[in-house]
Amino acid sequence: MAPPKIVILTGAGISRESGLHTFRDADGIWARHRIEDVATPEAFARDPALVQGFYNARRAQLRDPSLRPNAAHEALAELEARWPADFLLVTQNVDDLHDRAGSKRLVHMHGELAKARCLHCAAVSHAPGDLTAETPCPACGRAGGMRPHVVWFGEMPLEMERIGAALEGCDLFVSIGTSGAVYPAAGFVREVRHRADTLELNLEPSEGSHLFDEARHGPATQLVPAFVREMLAKWG
Structure with missing residues (x-):
């Protein structure tokens, strides 16, 4: 069985524990x-x-x-580096903490500060x-x-064609540290939920938490490294 193609969406919650x-x-x-x-x-x-x-x-x-990347940023960079299948990290954040942690297959859909x-x-x-x-x-x-x-309110997020293609082909969609209130990102889970596994990792249930197959709630610096260890133990 081949490892799943992954799309991960991150929001402001993943950077909060770095002090932003x-x-x-x-x-x-x-x-x-x-x-x-x-x-x-x-x-x-x-x-x-x-x-x-x-x-x-x-x-x-x-x-x-x-200001430094935290354990969640670093875990996602490790997952990307070791993942043997398609992987795309899409962030709504305009900070550069994913970049500093070493993420490369990365889209800043709301731009870069x-x-x-x-x-x-x-x-x-x-x-x-x-x-x-x-x-x-x-x-x-x-x-x-x-x-x-x-990207300001009223403007189109960046690289939506690339994001759309990755969502269409993914087997696993993971949402981390997002409110589920900002579109189009909040609609990604609806796009994939009937053809891919979906997982929410968030401090508390998001507005769209009920749309996910599984939801785990707690600090990103705990949930994300644990998720990455699980994935690499099975597929890495």
Whole structure:
């Protein structure tokens, strides 16, 4: 019997134990900021300085020397490295903790905070520091068009064709640390549930927890390494 083809979806809950705030908790980022003010194309057109300031603060968190991938990020990187079949890790997170942990077969469907995209030439550049209206594009040299390379509300997530193909061919879908409230990611389990095994690993039941074949609840740093050990013991 061949090992299953795997698609894993991760959300903010997997990075919370590394010290990053989630967006939807009672003390989360959206409790302190209106989406309409900082996370839409219209907000950027209306007040680019406010939006840049919001994301500059988020980006500063990534530069904190104490911020590191946790055991859940590291376990998923190990699973990918040792998995003998198709594997795709899809993250809704704009942080780079999966990358730092060593994940390669990885899609950042909501973009990457440490990158910027030029509105003039569409080039995507590495941008770990602050962005301002004066920041020039490394590709075309023009200033005034560098925006955070993140998917705002009302915009289409990235690499949806690649994600869709992986979902269509997968045998196992695992959702980790997600609220089940943000589409299209929240709909992935519905796409695969009748043709693939489905598993939720979350701190508490998500909004779509009832759609999964199995749900395990607790800290990601405990659940994810345990899941990876199970999979590698059977198939690795």
